[in-house]
Amino acid sequence: MIRIQNLQALLIKQIKDTLKNPPVLVFFLVYPIIAFVMSSAMKGQEGAGAFISIFATMHCVFSPAVVASSILSEEKEGNTLRVLIMSNVTLREYFISIGGFVLIATVASGSIFLFITEKDFVGSIIFILSLGLGSFISIILGLCISLYAKNASAANGIAVPCGMIFAFLPMLANFNKSIENVSRFTFGQQVSYLLGKGSISIFGIIVISVNTILLAILASVLFRKSLAEE
Amino acid sequence: MRNSINLQQVSKAFGDKEVLKEITLQVETGEIFGLLGPSGAGKTTLIKILTGQLSYKGVSEILDKSCDKLDRHIYSDIGMMLDNSGTYDRLSCYDNMHLFAKLHDVNKNEIPLILDRVGLSNSKIAVGKLSKGMKHRLVLARALLHHPKILFLDEPTSGLDPSTAEEIHNLLLTLKNEGTTIFLTTHNMEEAYKLCDHISLLNAGTIIEYGVPDEICRKYNTQNAITILCKDGNTVTVTNHPDSANEIITYFINDNVEAIHSSEPTLGTVFMSLTGKELNL
Numbered sequence: 001m002i003r004i005q006n007l008q009a010l011l012i013k014q015i016k017d018t019l020k021n022p023p024v025l026v027f028f029l030v031y032p033i034i035a036f037v038m039s040s041a042m043k044g045q046e047g048a049g050a051f052i053s054i055f056a057t058m059h060c061v062f063s064p065a066v067v068a069s070s071i072l073s074e075e076k077e078g079n080t081l082r083v084l085i086m087s088n089v090t091l092r093e094y095f096i097s098i099g100g101f102v103l104i105a106t107v108a109s110g111s112i113f114l115f116i117t118e119k120d121f122v123g124s125i126i127f128i129l130s131l132g133l134g135s136f137i138s139i140i141l142g143l144c145i146s147l148y149a150k151n152a153s154a155a156n157g158i159a160v161p162c163g164m165i166f167a168f169l170p171m172l173a174n175f176n177k178s179i180e181n182v183s184r185f186t187f188g189q190q191v192s193y194l195l196g197k198g199s200i201s202i203f204g205i206i207v208i209s210v211n212t213i214l215l216a217i218l219a220s221v222l223f224r225k226s227l228a229e230e
Numbered sequence: 231m232r233n234s235i236n237l238q239q240v241s242k243a244f245g246d247k248e249v250l251k252e253i254t255l256q257v258e259t260g261e262i263f264g265l266l267g268p269s270g271a272g273k274t275t276l277i278k279i280l281t282g283q284l285s286y287k288g289v290s291e292i293l294d295k296s297c298d299k300l301d302r303h304i305y306s307d308i309g310m311m312l313d314n315s316g317t318y319d320r321l322s323c324y325d326n327m328h329l330f331a332k333l334h335d336v337n338k339n340e341i342p343l344i345l346d347r348v349g350l351s352n353s354k355i356a357v358g359k360l361s362k363g364m365k366h367r368l369v370l371a372r373a374l375l376h377h378p379k380i381l382f383l384d385e386p387t388s389g390l391d392p393s394t395a396e397e398i399h400n401l402l403l404t405l406k407n408e409g410t411t412i413f414l415t416t417h418n419m420e421e422a423y424k425l426c427d428h429i430s431l432l433n434a435g436t437i438i439e440y441g442v443p444d445e446i447c448r449k450y451n452t453q454n455a456i457t458i459l460c461k462d463g464n465t466v467t468v469t470n471h472p473d474s475a476n477e478i479i480t481y482f483i484n485d486n487v488e489a490i491h492s493s494e495p496t497l498g499t500v501f502m503s504l505t506g507k508e509l510n511l
Binding site: 090 | 305310312315316317319320321329330332356372
């Protein structure tokens with residue numbers, strides 16, 4: 001059974017900790033701010049709107065993976081996760097709170113994009129939901145990385161290139177059709193389409209579902225492996 | 231008196247390496263129990279088994295519950311001070327305590343009282359800026375926060391200055407008088423001798439001796455000698471036997487006795503005689 005009080009305590013802890021952790025804070029703000037600056041500078045020019053979906057993709061695909069893996073691996077390395085478990089916290093409660101925090105923080109900071117886009121109410125809701133979807137899958141990716149990595153620095157070393165594959169390929173695909181032929185099989189590309197066009201094809205739903213299932217299976221395997229290693 | 235901890239024939243292996251071999255011991259409720267052994271003897275592994283963190287073979291019970299079937303509610307009755315502190319270094323002492331107070335349903339008004347009790351008055355300072363001794367106090371405060379029935383302390387004074395160690399010793403004795411069962415691991419024989427009601431000597435995964443520290447020392451008092459430190463600078467050792475009485479009296483008559491000592495072995499020398507190794511490795 002999930003204790004709401006535990007979720008609340010962990011969420012408050014994570015908010016306080018993140019506010020005192022500038023590198024993580026930067027991850028939540030960097031892409032919305034860059035997009036804001038770029039779109040302001042290019043206001044009225046052709047292609048200005050393209051920046052929003054490019055940076056929104058990076059924001060909801062790259063940042064959550066790096067931040068989630070960083071938080072989780074730091075807890076693992078610092079032995080705080082073990083102490084939490086010895087204090088009535090279940091792993092399910094822990095993952096829900098930390099995942100929930102990263103999801104909320106990504107979507108909340110991503111709402112800055114709405115100030116620079118010209119979306120109607122429905123378009124804005126779809127945009128926010130797309131940010132949430134991208135963040136959710138990206139958090140599972142971050143979980144896999146933190147379970148696999150031995151420590152926080154190793155996790156960062158893996159999270160950055162992994163995040164780049166899923167988040168930067170869609171940007172490069174804008175300029176190169178061959179890259180798009182590959183990147184369309186990643187959830188990052190499909191989330192990028194969703195953020196830009198506000199709609200998704202059947203093929204996109206299949207890609208996102210398959211990506212999510214594969215990452216969830218990987219997380220489960222790594223989780224069991226790490227328990228066995230204990 | 232009933233037992234808080236009961237181990238019968240407990241074994242644990244990591245792969246081919248057997249870390250604990252058929253450990254049997256009991257810890258009475260309200261006592262301080264010391265598990266002594268050099269690094270790598272299996273002390274921390276035993277604590278992990280007792281707190282449900284590791285699987286094992288045999289019978290292991292804590293507060294009458296099997297350690298392989300512990301539910302999360304048992305952690306309300308257990309306090310832990312691990313060798314690796316597990317604190318949030320960016321948060322303040324108060325914020326660290328506040329998190330665990332919420333998790334254990336403890337009123338936040340108790341936090342300053344507990345911090346005061348371990349001598350941490352400045353609760354606003356970030357944990358990362360604390361000295362090792364202060365961090366130890368915080369971890370101890372966290373372990374005490376929810377008034378556990380059993381306190382597990384893994385090397386509680388390791389690396390601390392003598393004054394901080396003394397303060398922690400006094401606090402542990404107070405907790406014992408309040409009825410808390412304390413299970414501590416250490417390789418500090420003086421600490422064990424001073425604090426513990428019973429001890430076990432653990433070497434290479436096997437318990438090689440169990441009992442009251444004083445009785446163990448007397449049991450291995452094979453030397454049975456008396457040492458006289460003479461005023462002329464000589465040191466004389468005589469057998470502790472009626473036949474030696476006249477010889478000892480002579481030193482007193484000649485006013486040549488600076489000090490006189492019996493020569494019971496320490497826990498360290500007992501361990502050395504049993505294993506051929508030093509305890510504080």
